[in-house]
Amino acid sequence: MPKTTKLTNPTPPLDKATIGLATLFLTSGTTHLVRPQVFEGIVPKVLPKRRELVYVSGVAEIVCALGLLHPRTRKVAGLASAALLIGVFPANVKMSADNAKRAQRKDDVGSKAFFAGTVARLPMQWPMIRTALRASGRLR
Template sequence: MSFRWSPQTSQNASAVGLGALLLASAMKHFRTPGFYNAVVPDYLCRIDAPENPGAVDHSGRTVNGPLAIMSREEWIAVSGLLEAALGAGLLIPATRKIAADASAAMFVAFLAGHIDALRRAYGPDGTHADRRIHTVRLPLQLPLILWAWSLRK
């Protein structure tokens, strides 16, 4: 009996691939959260979190921005949980379309963090290693966005 590779088989294999990638990334969020520190913009992190000194207003007081609702660690954990949920959603045919839509949106949202990390890497405190890592990480978002988008069918 021969095996025929159909478009549906390709679609399923692709969904399993991206689902597995998201599940592996989700695990990394909890095993080595420091890997994701640089891609969480400071403006998203509460000033009471030790790693974020916060912005200073005109009177010299530190203030939280409107998006600073969680600490850096909480953002990393929440994004790990989101990636796990979307990875699992891609593995289930009944939830694949909504998981693909949400995955594409998530990767688009992550662009802000990657752009901010790249900006800081090329700033006065950036290192050569930071520049190299973030120069590679940012463009990888486009294939991930396109991959997730392709699973919407």
């Protein structure tokens, strides 16, 4: 009788895109913990304990980053990273909307540039989500 082998879904390799996403998460997560006031303003006002939510999201980003880098945790970290990116998207939209008001002032070039950056960032969520899902093995 022939021996059968169990087919398993191998852990996706650690590629440049996954390393980049992990680096982004490590940087952003650290900033959440060191300078939480930067992010408090984009937490919806209906949510309680905004500072604590900023800390939690920072820790989540760091945990996802470290998980993406290790082969044993890459699959679950990829899914968690995709969920995290989807979860914070409304805050990124709020940041752009809030900065749109400031950018309307004719004499404030810095606000215009920052607003442009926040708008440019929004469509970048999709490639980051795709990278996270590839790291999870859900996309090829």
